[in-house]
Amino acid sequence: METLIVAGVTEMVVGRGLPHPILPARVERQRVALVTQPGATHIALEVAQRLRDDGLQVEVIGLPDREEAKTLIVAGSVYEALARFGLGRHDTVVGVGGGSVSDLAGFVAGTWLRGVEVVHVPTTLLAAVDASIGGKTGVNLAGKNLVGLFWHPTRVIVDVATLEELPSILRREGLAEALKTGLVGDRDLFELLERDRESASLEEVVTRAAAVKVRVVGEDERDTGLRAILNFGHTIGHAVEYASPLSHGESVAVGMVAACRISEHRLRFQAMDRVTAAIAGLGLPTRVDGLERARVEDLLRHDKKRDAGGIRMVLLRALADPVIEHVEEHDVDLGLDAIGL
Ligand SMILES: NC(=O)c1ccc[n+]([C@@H]2O[C@H](COP(=O)([O-])OP(=O)(O)OC[C@H]3O[C@@H](n4cnc5c(N)ncnc54)[C@H](O)[C@@H]3O)[C@@H](O)[C@H]2O)c1
Numbered sequence: 001m002e003t004l005i006v007a008g009v010t011e012m013v014v015g016r017g018l019p020h021p022i023l024p025a026r027v028e029r030q031r032v033a034l035v036t037q038p039g040a041t042h043i044a045l046e047v048a049q050r051l052r053d054d055g056l057q058v059e060v061i062g063l064p065d066r067e068e069a070k071t072l073i074v075a076g077s078v079y080e081a082l083a084r085f086g087l088g089r090h091d092t093v094v095g096v097g098g099g100s101v102s103d104l105a106g107f108v109a110g111t112w113l114r115g116v117e118v119v120h121v122p123t124t125l126l127a128a129v130d131a132s133i134g135g136k137t138g139v140n141l142a143g144k145n146l147v148g149l150f151w152h153p154t155r156v157i158v159d160v161a162t163l164e165e166l167p168s169i170l171r172r173e174g175l176a177e178a179l180k181t182g183l184v185g186d187r188d189l190f191e192l193l194e195r196d197r198e199s200a201s202l203e204e205v206v207t208r209a210a211a212v213k214v215r216v217v218g219e220d221e222r223d224t225g226l227r228a229i230l231n232f233g234h235t236i237g238h239a240v241e242y243a244s245p246l247s248h249g250e251s252v253a254v255g256m257v258a259a260c261r262i263s264e265h266r267l268r269f270q271a272m273d274r275v276t277a278a279i280a281g282l283g284l285p286t287r288v289d290g291l292e293r294a295r296v297e298d299l300l301r302h303d304k305k306r307d308a309g310g311i312r313m314v315l316l317r318a319l320a321d322p323v324i325e326h327v328e329e330h331d332v333d334l335g336l337d338a339i340g341l
């Protein structure tokens, strides 16, 4: 069974296997540039074969792994490859991989010939629930994602069977973001992850998380207001990520615990223990021991979400009831205490 979520120009297909045909109908399309990364090659080759079976000319372009893909140098070499291949205005870029592929493929597609169609086939859970939806693309310069544009895919294809094969470390990265999405927008999604933990149906997790992201992005495409609720756990999470060896998802997990503690103090949020237990149940950390607190405080002082009024954070009044508020130094102290800093 396939679930279809349609939002703006994007249709998202969540199911087992690849849809027939893979791409949205478009008679003028002749060529497809398939952009991929090392960990997703096996899936990319299958997608390439299916596209060839559909009568298209396909060029597979391999990117360096992870953040190494998100540079202007790499974008430049992909443009060169598109020029050699002759990718025209009616042709399509398909990104097969994690969030670094969707960010780079979307960036290249949005700028090549002033914009050609892009389709994403996310192969990590994080990309399926987060990075492939919402149209944000970009590359890193001195800072992360400093250059980019909003460029929506026409289709996002999630093959749940491939996500079920993910190594558990990558699965947990995505589950952290899915839990976050439940906490700010879908109580049932939170409760599903709380109850079923790592064995939760990925089909349901992806469909629910994607529906929340689509809804929030639909109300605030350019990220000027409501979309910020998706940053729940990310203010303290980012500081922890820079100051520790923890991954993004693990840092966000810890950041969510801190944000829940602050919510408890400021807004009488009642479910801190449940959230902490749910995070631990997914195999994610709830504390960071042995990290230098001053370093995290310093990073928070320079956070880009800070303004004249201080740090603005996403907090919870209740499950799936977020607010964005300025917080005091004292609140942040309580949050850091709660994660063992
Ligand atoms: N645009 C957005 O809205 C948005 C949102 C969240 C994150 N992001 C971006 O996404 C990136 C992180 O994405 P990610 O976590 O998916 O990481 P990633 O793209 O860096 O991939 C992580 C690793 O997984 C491997 N991999 C991919 N598919 C696999 C598979 N099926 N099996 C085994 N290994 C596989 C990759 O080769 C890589 O080593 C960051 O650059 C972040 O900025 C963007």
Ligand SMILES: [Zn+2]
Binding pocket: 177, 234, 248, 252
């Ligand atoms: Zn995140």
